[in-house]
Amino acid sequence: MDKIYNSIIEALIFASEEPIPASEIIKGIKEIDGEDTKITPNDVEKSVEELNQKFEKEENSFHIIKIANGYLFATKSEYAKYIGYLSTEKTKRRLSQAAVETLAIIAYKQPITKPEIETIRGVNSDYMINTLLEKKLITIKGRADSLGRPLIYGTTDEFLMYFGLNKISDLPKPREIEEIMKDADFLEQKRKIMMNEIEEKLEEDTITVNTSDHDSSIE
Amino acid sequence: MDKIYNSIIEALIFASEEPIPASEIIKGIKEIDGEDTKITPNDVEKSVEELNQKFEKEENSFHIIKIANGYLFATKSEYAKYIGYLSTEKTKRRLSQAAVETLAIIAYKQPITKPEIETIRGVNSDYMINTLLEKKLITIKGRADSLGRPLIYGTTDEFLMYFGLNKISDLPKPREIEEIMKDADFLEQKRKIMMNEIEEKLEEDTITVNTSDHDSSIE
Amino acid sequence: MYKIKLNTFEGPLDLLLFFIRRDELDIYNIPISKITKDFIGYLDLLEQLDLEIAGDFLLMAATLMQIKVRMLLPKEKNEEGEEIDPRADLVNALIEYKRYKEMSEEFSYLEGKQRSVFYRGNFEKDEAETKPELDVLLKNISIYDLIKAFQKAMMEKPKEVVHEVERLNVSIEEQIDFIMEKTKSTGRINFINLVKGMYEKLRIIVTFIAMLELIKMGKIGLEESPNFNDFEIYAIENG
Numbered sequence: 317m318d319k320i321y322n323s324i325i326e327a328l329i330f331a332s333e334e335p336i337p338a339s340e341i342i343k344g345i346k347e348i349d350g351e352d353t354k355i356t357p358n359d360v361e362k363s364v365e366e367l368n369q370k371f372e373k374e375e376n377s378f379h380i381i382k383i384a385n386g387y388l389f390a391t392k393s394e395y396a397k398y399i400g401y402l403s404t405e406k407t408k409r410r411l412s413q414a415a416v417e418t419l420a421i422i423a424y425k426q427p428i429t430k431p432e433i434e435t436i437r438g439v440n441s442d443y444m445i446n447t448l449l450e451k452k453l454i455t456i457k458g459r460a461d462s463l464g465r466p467l468i469y470g471t472t473d474e475f476l477m478y479f480g481l482n483k484i485s486d487l488p489k490p491r492e493i494e495e496i497m498k499d500a501d502f503l504e505q506k507r508k509i510m511m512n513e514i515e516e517k518l519e520e521d522t523i524t525v526n527t528s529d530h531d532s533s534i535e
Numbered sequence: 536m537d538k539i540y541n542s543i544i545e546a547l548i549f550a551s552e553e554p555i556p557a558s559e560i561i562k563g564i565k566e567i568d569g570e571d572t573k574i575t576p577n578d579v580e581k582s583v584e585e586l587n588q589k590f591e592k593e594e595n596s597f598h599i600i601k602i603a604n605g606y607l608f609a610t611k612s613e614y615a616k617y618i619g620y621l622s623t624e625k626t627k628r629r630l631s632q633a634a635v636e637t638l639a640i641i642a643y644k645q646p647i648t649k650p651e652i653e654t655i656r657g658v659n660s661d662y663m664i665n666t667l668l669e670k671k672l673i674t675i676k677g678r679a680d681s682l683g684r685p686l687i688y689g690t691t692d693e694f695l696m697y698f699g700l701n702k703i704s705d706l707p708k709p710r711e712i713e714e715i716m717k718d719a720d721f722l723e724q725k726r727k728i729m730m731n732e733i734e735e736k737l738e739e740d741t742i743t744v745n746t747s748d749h750d751s752s753i754e
Numbered sequence: 755m756y757k758i759k760l761n762t763f764e765g766p767l768d769l770l771l772f773f774i775r776r777d778e779l780d781i782y783n784i785p786i787s788k789i790t791k792d793f794i795g796y797l798d799l800l801e802q803l804d805l806e807i808a809g810d811f812l813l814m815a816a817t818l819m820q821i822k823v824r825m826l827l828p829k830e831k832n833e834e835g836e837e838i839d840p841r842a843d844l845v846n847a848l849i850e851y852k853r854y855k856e857m858s859e860e861f862s863y864l865e866g867k868q869r870s871v872f873y874r875g876n877f878e879k880d881e882a883e884t885k886p887e888l889d890v891l892l893k894n895i896s897i898y899d900l901i902k903a904f905q906k907a908m909m910e911k912p913k914e915v916v917h918e919v920e921r922l923n924v925s926i927e928e929q930i931d932f933i934m935e936k937t938k939s940t941g942r943i944n945f946i947n948l949v950k951g952m953y954e955k956l957r958i959i960v961t962f963i964a965m966l967e968l969i970k971m972g973k974i975g976l977e978e979s980p981n982f983n984d985f986e987i988y989a990i991e992n993g
Contacts, residue, residue: 327596327614333875377546390879395546400883401563420904464928480677615870658765674896699868
């Protein structure tokens with residue numbers, strides 16, 4: 317098998333979202349280079365070995381591993397502590413989704429108590445509220461008159477600064493966004509109907525509409 | 536800087552799903568090796584260059600690119616056809632001409648309001664703005680101080696990723712107006728041919744265009 | 755067979771630019787009468803095809819006709835006494851639009867180039883040593899994310915859970931405050947006494963959970979009570 321396939325196999329394993337079986341690799345190569353391309357699962361296996369030898373020699377921090385359902389790239393374990401730092405960062409980002417939700421509810425519904433927040437979110441929100449308090453994005457505004465006199469929360473000046481707003485009433489109304497969407501839907505439908513009509517009309521007139529540059533566009 | 540950091544930097548970039556900024560790489564290394572580790576963004580830049588030279592020499596199918604304010608591993612374009620066949624990720628549709636046009640205006644004029652966008656485009660742009668928001672290519676940056684306090688829009692990191700740019704200042708420079716005017720090879724050229732054809736066709740079909748009210752010339 | 759693209763024109767400015775290009779007109783000296791004629795001709799064509807004409811196009815037709823009329827009248831002058839060309843605003847708008855239209859070609863080129871670039875697809879086997887700590891960071895959050903999150907939260911608002919919470923009107927946090935107040939004012943208190951007067955079973959459970967929470971936080975301690983099946987709660991200083 318040609319040496320060039322090492323790089324192609326490397327690229328396919330690198331970009332594949334799932335562990336990629338040798339059969340898929342072969343399918344991809346044959347599709348492009350022709351059905352008569354000579355390449356077997358054994359060739360793929362040999363390529364992967366050669367690649368791994370290269371990674372070893374070149375002291376790359378990654379290599380290809382084989383698991384039950386195919387090949388995939390992995391960083392070598394000696395870098396695990398550095399990678400650990402990365403996954404911490406990733407978890408933070410994922411968690412921020414919950415924080416945004418809590419913050420959004422407080423921003424739009426303020427002044428609001430914790431029970432009210434939890435009613436909307438459906439989950440205990442102690443942790444999120446504490447974090448947002450720590451980050452000074454929200455603050456305690458007092459106590460509600462309702463039973464148990466729960467604390468009431470609202471957003472801070474830091475919150476406004478973070479989002480580039482002058483005052484809390486500058487927050488876009490959910491309605492504003494809905495209106496843009498509604499208008500847009502309406503306009504788009506009108507446009508679609510219009511385009512259909514043009515196309516029908518032109519078909520009648522035996523003029524073909526060539527949308528070749530555009531037929532893969534969405535809007 | 537120690538040569539060993541080349542491999543660590545390689546590992547950090549390789550394991551990161553999003554473009555990782557030099558500052559994050561440095562933070563990660565200092566987190567593990569101690570605050571007094573001597574490493575600067577320049578060192579990172581140099582490491583990446585050395586790594587890329589190695590990938591070039593070793594004929595790896597991928598290299599490190601600078602995109603959206605960070606570093607990211609990416610395949611070289613010569614392997615696109617093989618991966619494209621197996622991957623669903625990039626078979627996503629291209630943006631429509633109208634979407635790209637709206638995006639270009641926002642990119643160069645940001646922060647910009649909807650009325651300002653519509654003034655330049657000459658058409659209602661609700662649908663386009665909503666589409667670009669949904670695709671996370673633009674986002675709301677706040678409100679303008681002008682009358683009615685309209686929302687202002689700007690581009691995102693996803694925008695940079697989508698067009699393969701490292702930072703906003705990497706955008707192709709719009710040409711000076713005089714230059715544009717001199718250019719005979721503008722895109723309308725293509726349309727000219729097409730429109731002449733449709734007009735001829737329509738004339739053949741004896742569809743008359745009524746212009747009787749408007750042909751009094753004043754120039 | 756003719757190949758055309760009718761959705762070629764993104765708007766009235768786009769159409770005007772087409773006429774200018776097609777007829778090699780000088781954009782700074784647009785023959786307004788001719789271009790108005792062509793523009794309205796196009797609208798008539800759409801009308802004959804039974805198509806609805808967008809308001810933006812009608813507005814432009816009106817603007818063109820207005821300019822045409824103003825061209826016939828004596829020229830207005832600006833503060834410096836220079837004649838104002840009635841076409842000036844239109845010319846500026848056309849040039850500005852043309853500029854971005856041209857840039858959008860560059861964007862499409864970049865888009866195409868970027869489509870042949872692929873990123874690493876699978877990260878599942880990367881070994882990570884340290885366990886991620888649970889600290890929240892708001893990263894790259896915009897107002898748009900805020901609205902979206904709010905709409906989503908309101909849409910997915912759980913209905914049944916709400917009922918119970920409302921009926922009971924008690925939360926762990928409130929009961930934490932309640933226990934802290936009690937232990938501070940009375941020094942020590944038996945659990946039985948603490949929940950005396952609570953009629954709903956759930957309220958007692960919530961109070962019990964609040965107590966466990968406080969123990970975890972190190973704010974209170976428990977001691978066996980001389981009474982059978984009971985215990986004493988006491989506040990911990992500096993807790």
